[in-house]
Amino acid sequence: MTVPIIFAVGGAALLLFFFWLAWGVRQDFETLVRMPCPACSRPFGKEAAMAARRLFQEEIAEWRQKNPSTRLRIVGRWPIQCPACGFKGHYHVQDRRLLSDGQ
């Protein structure tokens, strides 16, 4: 009797987790679109944010291919490049901070 309840609760928790994950990615994307470049103070914009998200997803896919037996631990670092001045850095998802690659 308790087993189906555990499955139901577990399933609901898993679903919630994925919603939370998708929502988080969306929030990070919006944050990055509006975030000003530390070098020229212009916002990165939609295209640079999209490229950053895509690069990050490619990095994960590549990492998974190289380490198929290892469990994925997502370290959220989106490589971002400013379209206006060419500044390069990484957006850190965990603390919503932007760090220059030179730092």
Ligand SMILES: [Zn+2]
């Ligand atoms: Zn810039």
